[in-house]
Amino acid sequence: MMIIGVGMSVFTVIWNYVYNVLFDRLVPGERSKRSMMTRVGHALGFEGGLIIFTIPAIAWLLQVSLLTALIIEAGFLVFFFFFTAVFNWAYDKWSPYRRCVSWWQRDKKCPTN
Secondary structure: OHHHHHHHHHHHHHHHHHHHHHHHHHOOOOHHHOOHHHHHHHHHHHHHHHHHHHHHHHHHHHOOOHHHHHHHHHHHHHHHHHHHHHHHHHHHHHOHHHHHHHHHHHHOOOOOO
């Protein structure tokens, strides 16, 4: 079971990057000004992707039904729904990518803090 948890965590990190790149292309504009509905939609889409990819994998690895796999993963999904919404809101407000770009354009290097 630990291997499945680690594997799901690694997949979630990779999926988070891929999903955010795709989402930012589909929903352009100032990220820090996104509405709460946009953020909830973002989190639901992220969770939907996790369900589509991980439920079948868990069912196959554990040799259980899809419903049983969904029940096993329920706590993981609830946690990541809230984590995704809060993390992406905070990241968009902090905007390290924008600071790094402005520093690089001025000093040709990115600050470490």
